[in-house]
Amino acid sequence: MSTLAGAGIAAPLPLAARSGQTASTRPDWFDRPMRWAQLTLVENDPGRYDPQFWLDYFTRIHADAACLSAGGVVAYYPTAIPLHHRSAWMGDGDPFGQLFDGCRRRNMVVIARTDPHAAHQDVCDAHPDWIAVDANGERRRHWASPELWVTCALGPYNFEFMREVHREIASRYAVDGIFGNRWSGSGMCYCEHCQRNFRAATGLDLPRTTDPRDRARRAHLAWQEQRLFEVWRLWDREIRAINPRARFIANAGGGALSPLDMKTVGEIADILFADRQARRGLMPIWINGKTAKEYRAVLGPKPVGGIFSVGVEEPYRWKDSVQAEPEIRLWVAEGTANGMRPWFTKFSGDLHDRRWLAAVERIYAWHHRAEPYLRNERPLARVGLVYSQQTAALYGGERARERVEDHTLGFYQALIEARVPFEMVHDRLLDDERLHALKLLILPNIACLSDDQCDRLRAFVRDGGGLVATFETSLYDESGTRRRDFGLADLFGVRATGGVEGPMHNSYLRLERDAGGRSHPLLAGLDEAPRIINGVWRVPVEATTPLASSPLTLIPSYPDLPMEMVYPRGERRDLPQVVLREIGRGRVAYFPWDIDRTFWDVLAADHGRLLANAVEWATNEDRPVTVVGPGVLDVTIWRQQRSMTVHLVNLTNPMMMKGPVREILPLGAQRVRVRIPAREAVAHVHLLVAGGAPHADVSPERLDVTIPAIEDHEVVAIDFR
Numbered sequence: 239m240s241t242l243a244g245a246g247i248a249a250p251l252p253l254a255a256r257s258g259q260t261a262s263t264r265p266d267w268f269d270r271p272m273r274w275a276q277l278t279l280v281e282n283d284p285g286r287y288d289p290q291f292w293l294d295y296f297t298r299i300h301a302d303a304a305c306l307s308a309g310g311v312v313a314y315y316p317t318a319i320p321l322h323h324r325s326a327w328m329g330d331g332d333p334f335g336q337l338f339d340g341c342r343r344r345n346m347v348v349i350a351r352t353d354p355h356a357a358h359q360d361v362c363d364a365h366p367d368w369i370a371v372d373a374n375g376e377r378r379r380h381w382a383s384p385e386l387w388v389t390c391a392l393g394p395y396n397f398e399f400m401r402e403v404h405r406e407i408a409s410r411y412a413v414d415g416i417f418g419n420r421w422s423g424s425g426m427c428y429c430e431h432c433q434r435n436f437r438a439a440t441g442l443d444l445p446r447t448t449d450p451r452d453r454a455r456r457a458h459l460a461w462q463e464q465r466l467f468e469v470w471r472l473w474d475r476e477i478r479a480i481n482p483r484a485r486f487i488a489n490a491g492g493g494a495l496s497p498l499d500m501k502t503v504g505e506i507a508d509i510l511f512a513d514r515q516a517r518r519g520l521m522p523i524w525i526n527g528k529t530a531k532e533y534r535a536v537l538g539p540k541p542v543g544g545i546f547s548v549g550v551e552e553p554y555r556w557k558d559s560v561q562a563e564p565e566i567r568l569w570v571a572e573g574t575a576n577g578m579r580p581w582f583t584k585f586s587g588d589l590h591d592r593r594w595l596a597a598v599e600r601i602y603a604w605h606h607r608a609e610p611y612l613r614n615e616r617p618l619a620r621v622g623l624v625y626s627q628q629t630a631a632l633y634g635g636e637r638a639r640e641r642v643e644d645h646t647l648g649f650y651q652a653l654i655e656a657r658v659p660f661e662m663v664h665d666r667l668l669d670d671e672r673l674h675a676l677k678l679l680i681l682p683n684i685a686c687l688s689d690d691q692c693d694r695l696r697a698f699v700r701d702g703g704g705l706v707a708t709f710e711t712s713l714y715d716e717s718g719t720r721r722r723d724f725g726l727a728d729l730f731g732v733r734a735t736g737g738v739e740g741p742m743h744n745s746y747l748r749l750e751r752d753a754g755g756r757s758h759p760l761l762a763g764l765d766e767a768p769r770i771i772n773g774v775w776r777v778p779v780e781a782t783t784p785l786a787s788s789p790l791t792l793i794p795s796y797p798d799l800p801m802e803m804v805y806p807r808g809e810r811r812d813l814p815q816v817v818l819r820e821i822g823r824g825r826v827a828y829f830p831w832d833i834d835r836t837f838w839d840v841l842a843a844d845h846g847r848l849l850a851n852a853v854e855w856a857t858n859e860d861r862p863v864t865v866v867g868p869g870v871l872d873v874t875i876w877r878q879q880r881s882m883t884v885h886l887v888n889l890t891n892p893m894m895m896k897g898p899v900r901e902i903l904p905l906g907a908q909r910v911r912v913r914i915p916a917r918e919a920v921a922h923v924h925l926l927v928a929g930g931a932p933h934a935d936v937s938p939e940r941l942d943v944t945i946p947a948i949e950d951h952e953v954v955a956i957d958f959r
């Protein structure tokens with residue numbers, strides 16, 4: 239053991255000095271910006287707002303990239319394209335060009351924002367066929383601005399008119415890219431182009447239902463996606479033809495509920511921005527970190543920006559509002575800790591409420607100081623939580639939120655509580671390259687899996703990997719058709735014997751011990767419990783291989799009223815409610831019930847403990863980082879070129895599950911143990927938020943450090959020799 243005293247953070251070089259090139263000559267600018275600023279102008283801003291104020295603010299907060307309003311529903315430059323509506327307040331000016339020049343003088347990357355989802359009356363008069371049509375055959379007025387019309391995203395408005403707009407912007411201004419907001423339509427469209435093109439492509443009429451079992455509906459999902467990727471590629475091609483280093487960047491992407499295939503999105507995009515601006519309703523603060531993980535699952539090391547608004551994001555859409563600083567701080571910290579670069583967005587150049595300005599300045603100033611340690615090379619997590627768009631679309635359908643996403647959210651919460659660093663994994667990217675860094679894959683009711691996907695999971699286990707799967711995982715194929723048995727029946731060691739049972743009331747699980755009274759590690763921490771509550775839905779299964787006794791067996795539902803009738807009517811110790819198998823060096827844990835969804839629903843601590851224990855047992859190796867202490871922390875671990883970092887985001891707050899956070903409540907001492915990668919030697923350890931060098935005990939394999947307190951976010955930075 240040796241003791242280290244670390245150095246403080248070296249001041250980062252100015253960006254221009256480091257890159258040696260300006261934004262406009264660098265061939266691939268994508269990785270350069272770390273802090274984005276977005277000013278979305280409103281039509282009456284020109285002449286009323288102060289552009290110099292904004293440019294000064296960009297400098298003050300060390301923003302190195304900007305997204306500026308250019309065209310679409312309103313043009314903020316002197317466009318020559320007929321029907322491209324110029325701001326009625328801009329006169330002969332060029333508000334976009336003015337800001338563009340100012341940002342370029344500051345050596346910032348600049349992308350132009352367009353929004354094609356709405357059009358003015360003259361567009362509708364000249365080209366009524368460009369307007370979206372509802373199921374009754376009526377052209378759609380804009381729901382929030384009834385003087386405008388909603389455009390069809392799949393017809394000539396996007397393919398012809400917006401193509402010209404994008405060409406004009408790219409040829410007049412040397413922008414690095416064009417960011418398309420609300421470019422993918424506003425729901426189902428029944429216009430003449432959609433009718434004709436869908437029939438030509440599929441031979442079918444447009445669907446009148448959103449049920450994924452309907453043939454036309456399934457065909458339409460695929461056709462619409464193909465049209466959207468077509469227009470994305472068209473705009474990108476046209477922009478690149480004018481400026482090869484510029485890109486069209488679609489506002490697109492997300493998790494299982496996202497409509498566009500994320501594997502394809504990850505292939506097309508060189509850079510992407512996640513538009514999850516703030517919390518709404520009941521939503522845990524870690525959702526921003528989850529978003530970062532979902533995007534990175536398909537983009538890998540390509541940069542992802544995390545768009546955050548400074549306002550309240552509830553359905554009532556107070557677009558000029560301002561949130562309290564603690565809520566903004568934690569939201570951005572979650573994104574940063576999970577590998578996303580911050581991007582603030584503000585609507586209207588004329589400020590109605592200035593309270594957010596200093597908050598964002600403080601967040602960005604820290605980010606700028608810590609920048610060398612935020613340029614991550616790769617995550618060091620060993621656990622992957624799989625998400626599946628095909629399961630959401632074809633098995634979940636209109637109920638995807640409860641049938642699919644709630645399983646993921648429950649498992650996510652359990653991993654956060656257990657302080658397990660983890661990544662998210664897209665189910666269409668189960669390739670060796672992506673999986674080789676992982677030791678465990680979690681399948682939270684990933685119901686739809688193809689034979690090929692099952693084969694890949696089998697190979698992962700054969701090569702020594704672990705699996706934790708729940709409920710109907712692999713019981714359906716990639717088209718949403720139920721199989722006779724699980725696709726992964728051989729790994730699970732059981733077969734399905736019937737349809738899903740539930741909702742179960744007042745059902746329990748018996749905790750089984752062996753003859754000597756010893757329990758399986760799955761039951762660690764439940765020593766005093768003879769039984770715990772069951773979930774709500776279960777798949778009946780029976781063993782196909784001789785199983786060692788299952789640690790959990792079924793106590794079937796019994797009456798919960800009248801109270802005189804509330805007594806158990808027997809146990810089914812022959813019905814395993816978890817199957818634990820060792821297959822070569824790999825380990826598989828399968829729960830034939832909705833443990834993860836029930837955990838999200840009920841948040842019973844026993845279920846959280848079972849999930850954490852299953853992950854620990856099936857991973858079967860030491861964690862890359864262990865953090866011991868009170869509270870709820872999101873723990874992430876990263877490698878940079880010559881360093882590694884452990885991020886600790888303090889989620890301990892009465893407003894953790896529903897914002898906004900009122901105040902940051904500091905967390906007491908945390909003991910952090912980090913596994914040091916082979917062939918690396920530790921030179922310095924420092925804390926990027928509290929500052930200074932904590933006492934650290936270092937051996938060749940690991941480092942132990944105690945962090946006295948954490949406000950909202952701490953980063954342990956470990957420099958290598």
Ligand SMILES: [Zn+2]
Pocket residue numbers: 369370371390391392393427428429430431432
């Ligand atoms: Zn249409």
